[in-house]
Amino acid sequence: MEVRSQIAMTFHLDKCIGCHTCSIACKNIWTDRQGTEYMWWNNVETKPGTGYPTRWEDQTNYNGGWELQNGKLQLKSTSRSKIVPNIFHNPSMPTMDDYYEPWTYKYQELFDAPEGDDQPTARPISMVTGEHIDIEAGPNWDDDMSGSPVYAENDPNLDALSADVRQQMFEIQRLSFFYLPRMCNHCLNPACVASCPSGALYKRGEDGIVLVNQQRCRAWRSCIAACPYKKVYFNWSTGKSEKCILCYPRLETKQPPACHHSCVGRIRYLGNVLYDASRIEEVASVPKEQLIEAQRSLILDPNDPEVIKAAKENGIPDGVITSAQESPVYQFVKSWKLAVPLHAEFRTLPMLFYVPPLSPVMSGSDGDITSNETEDLFHEIKESRVPIQYMAEILGTGATAPVEYALRKQFAVRMYRRQLTVGDVDEATADRALFEADCTREEAEAIYRLTSLVKYEDRFVIPPAQREQAIEMIKDPLDHKQSTGFGFSSPPMRV
């Protein structure tokens, strides 16, 4: 057993309102520089939808992630034999159009326009060429199911559904969607790190944050093809790859990442978990349907004396173990099994977990009248507007069991709280729902508290970084005052 600490996250999709505040917070801090205009380290997608970049989940062309070949893990995008023939052209990358061509507006035209019969307008100009463009796509072009015939209907996750179910999903009375905020998963088995020929990508030892060394990056762009979530981006100005850094300068000062901090729906939870690094390869190689359980088993119980002992032997400080014991992520992922990884079938062991969302009551039309199909306040899980199978494609590696378990438990917690606060659900019904959901009253109370009454300190349990103390031993931090931030002490050069 080799115990390490990893910063992990949980996004409670049932609480996401799709406001994009997280994306804007990230953009304003990290990607407002030249060459990064098109990058959204954090973005919010509407499901069903094709996302950003278009159809990122479909690896037919993008070739992201790992696959099992004769029981061995292999990168889909590259290998020792593929890297030489593709040395001058990496064929598996999204085009600029698949992201979108970033644009701004020529606001000066509002002031300079000659007097005329109509209002002056600020025309859009490309931030790449500086020329006028007709905007045809954006990072959230399919937001709230806009452009459905192009985008929502081409969601790769719909391929597993029957034609009937697909058609029903897009009937106006049954239409439903949910939001999927995405960012770097800081995976335990990162494909981007494995693919880099320069060794520029690395996973930080103390907290597992995946970073790109801007000095060592040689613009091979293998990481861009290898990441199945398409969360490594190429900066065309510096000629280096960039990605989410999990706001590590903030984490090191005990602040949550900007996207987490700014979240309006308070859907984001962050904390470290202890895991067994010696089992990573074994866990990433199990059959597809066992991946979610295997990944859960990789995360160790921070209260187990054996684990604590092994952690201390591996040099993990006491403060980090304590924060792992208080981690909300451990509760969601391990204790309650409410949160599941996104597309675990890519085999990167993502460390960002999602609580699947409940969807509205199903309605149908009787002639001209549209009404709810159920008299009950809450509908049966299997009759969700968003078909369970669809959700399972995204969050369950195609198996409905993990998603259904999480939804049923949330349903039971609602019944339990309804019985306590409103009283229109009798105790026996609530207890039966809890029993069916494999949940006790104590657990339901804890889930309710961490979901609805959650405080800042409960959502973000950040392990102590102790970086300053370490640095102070060798240099005076005041020498570097006003010289920190994302950038370079010496500018990166194309080599």
Place this chain on the structure above:
Amino acid sequence: MALAQEQDAEQYFNAHCKACHTIGGGPILGPDLKGVLDRQSREWLVEFIVDPDSKLDSDPYAQEMLAATPGGAVRMISIPSMTPLIANSLLDYIVAKSGGDAGPVAPTEELLPFTAEQRELGMKYFTGEEPFRAGAPSCSSCHTTAGLGAWGGGALGPDLTQVMSRLGGRVGLTGWLATPASLTMQPVFKDHKLIPEEIDALVAFLESESENTEDAPSVTASFLGVGVIVAIAILALFGFLWKDRYTATRIPLVEKSKR
């Protein structure tokens, strides 16, 4: 360095002068040098041998001689190792040889007509089919002749179809090939001298080539044409081989929805 002995001077003459000059054998590329000291002062001759270019550019006598020799426009080259001392030794050697009883320096052998085998072998040497014994590059690396056709040889050096008449016939060409005197060829052949057998074969071949009335056709236009066609063919092949390569995701979705 002075060439103290007559033997040294003879060797030097054979190595550097014999390609174009005889002593009593009649003019080839350059004038016959028999009795040259009767025609010009020793001082003038030494100056000329050491630096032929400045004399050829300005001196009327040198220009007159240049026009009168069979080589016509072939200017005497300056020999890098030449010094006034060596020039004096050479002149002594020429005086000694001009005496008469020693006989002319070149040509000495009787000129027999070439055989068909020699001509054939010469063509093989020219094209490189038969390598030169000392490892010299084949002629067609740089030269072409009418007999080889459009793609026959290189375009770096001059067309050699009429080289016989340009370099003073069989004797001149043989001398030239023994010690190629041009600034381009000299360093290439200095350490890879052709042997008499090879020279005879080449001269035989070039003699037969001189019967062609026209030079080898210029290939620049057709070479360009073929190049363009081959480039298009390669691009078409790549386009076919990788026709299923990834180009875009979003645009095809938009196209599909319009149908």
